[in-house]
Amino acid sequence: MTKEKVDIDASWFGAIPETWSITKVKWLGRFINGYAFKPEDWGNEGLPIIRIQNLTDPEKESNHFNGDLDDKYLVTKGDYLISWSATLDVFKWEKENAYLNQHIFKVTLNRENIEYKYFYWLAKVFMEEMNSSKHGSTMQHVTKSVFDNFKVPLPPRDVQLIIANFLDEKVSEIDSIVENTKQSIKELKKYKQSLITETVTKGLDPNVEMKDSWIEWVEKIPKHWEINYLNQYFTQHKFKNEGLKENNLLSLSYGKIIRKNINTTDGLLPQSFENYNIIDNGDIVLRLTDLQNDKKSLRVGLATERGIITSAYITLRKTYKIDTNYIYYYLHSFDIYKGFYGLGSGVRQGLTYDGLKRLQILHPPLHEQEEISGYLNDKASQIDELIKKKEELLVELESYKKSLIYEYITGKKEVI
Template identity: 45%
Template sequence: MRKMKDSGIEWIGSIPANWEVHPVYFYFTERKNKNIFGAEQNLLSLSYGKVIRKNINTVGGLLPESFNTYNIIEANDIVIRPTDLQNDKRSLRTGLCKEHGIITSAYIALKPISGFNVSYVHYLLHTYDIMKVFYNMGNGVRQGLNYSEFSKLMIFIPPIAEQNAIAKYLDNECSEVDALVSDIQHQIEVLEEYKRSVITEAVTNGLDPDVEMRDSGIAWVGDIPAHWITHPLYFYFGVRKNKNALGLGTNLLSLSYGKIIRKDINSNGGLLPESFNTYNIIEKDDIIIRPTDLQNDKRSLRTGIAREHGIITSAYIAMKAIKSVNPEYFHYLLHAYDVMKVFYNMGNGVRQGLNFSEFSRLMVFEPTIEEQNAIVEYLKEKCDEIDLAIAEKKQQIETIEEYKKSLIFEYVTGKKEVQA
């Protein structure tokens, strides 16, 4: 067993005795090379711990009109996202650049000086990142860090031969782990697609395979059972507008991944307002629609059904049933419309948002109440089965990701040694 020493870094503990400890600035300078003439067009972004390409010609979204303030970076630069440290403690904040390109100047670009393996240091900083080390820098929790502050971070470096061995070993091992995660993620996507098809089939065709069909008159739906009735949404639902004017409502709800969930109203920071007096009071079985930012965000699920009394942002549309219908059926139907991206074509072309008056003109169809109830029960059972399978796959990914984190930690801190 090799000789160890105290690293002097509390969250690391012991490291091999022949490893050196220095601040980041001993190994890196800050790369500042503004794209002032806008000549560079290879747009890069830090996403899930990787520096990836983005389409510079994308319309809308969060891209600026000009990239002249962006920073030109090079292969082997390490990119750090030092912003919003107080509120966002989940994002991965480090990435290793693989190519020449431009990236937002809100990020720190670390330019290696020489004489060491940059990939090893990236793995080390990744370990610091997942251990949430950056959040304790700068005299307490800070909204952001600059290079001067970040560069004082103490890191440790093995001899160059060991750096190379560690980096090569981790490249190989992490590549295998990432491939396995990618395969499981694909399985999840297949299950999600199957779930969408099960819902769409049930809410548009019903459960009787022998039923007589007719043209629905709705282009994205096609045929429906001949006895189903077609009306605009406002025939079945009205808008619920009940402001939390006195601030008495405190059960804060939010639409997240197609579900209405509780949020902590006392949470510090984040996107919560100072007052909830403008929020809308909603009730169980209300259908919630997020009609905002239709032009830019085409990925989020925009429908949910409330399971309880609470308050939710008035930026959302809250719909209450005004006929004797099963709101769960109409929620499943609108979910099917949602995943078919129907909402994006409403309001005379692509619109930033919709109000209830516009949204309620959407044509929907009404099975008999008995059929509505049967479809809801069928879909609850089928979706529960699929959701369970998806949850198991996600747990597998979490387990594998935890293994990857521990693997990197053990080798970049010298707890384990790469065997020759």
């Protein structure tokens, strides 16, 4: 395959085959921006409105518009849509007729220059490259001038079809592996959760005599276990970071307490950390705010080091000889059961320590608590390692897919 060098303005794709040409995005078709809907236009009747969130998350509920608009804003099945603000990507619309919101282009292709199937793969690559040309501090976007005049490589029509068919097949194979891997991760997480719940409520002896717990989500428990209240084992720990004694900033993320850079500019941080709570290894931290709106977050974490954490969270410190690892797993199971959501109060359903302290806690003998937490530590670690490897595979597959598309769309590889 003979190559020729391209001009410096098109350096992102380097040399291309001599039979290929260089064109600009604006010559590939018409790119029609969506209608500038206002919130008062939204309703529950009429055609769905396609917003960027509906493209990036197909399960996201759509707003609707019950009125008449110019047909240029109407999207039908099979139309290509390009998000040019915040998220830069191309999407193929596969649902019912809908109206297009602003910040998204509907593509009407110039079929004399480009094949329908090929455009999708070409757009995947050039939108990725345009990411470096985004403007704006709040909602980043690509300017119309940059978009229109962005140079892209273009093979002859017959080669476009060959490449498109090849990528359709290869990417479909990769996507199938990705979906199977994601499903496997989901099943491992579900198994881990069920294992924790089963073990903290039933113990490790399958032959032990059982009794009713009269706790709805727990059901039967070993006959020799006790049931008491949280405040019989824990108190709310409040120890302000006055004088900035500590600077090891901690955060509760996905059910784990992790370190955070105290000097970071990412996220919302206070002007001073003096009102943050100092916590220690073995403390249990619960984020019990916004129970009304957020029903996905994992809300329980176990501290493994000394540090500071926002005082908006509830910190529990034991006052009784009890295995905090076991109680952490128990509260984690209650969290997975979504038990905290029925305890909150107020407009945003927050839960204070006073609302939590009478929560019923299972109390096996201390040696059983330690056996259970040790067993779960080992099992959870094994499952987490499997999940980590599968998540690493997902990253590798996505990287390989991007590389594959780029190499064929820029002529670095030829379909044989």
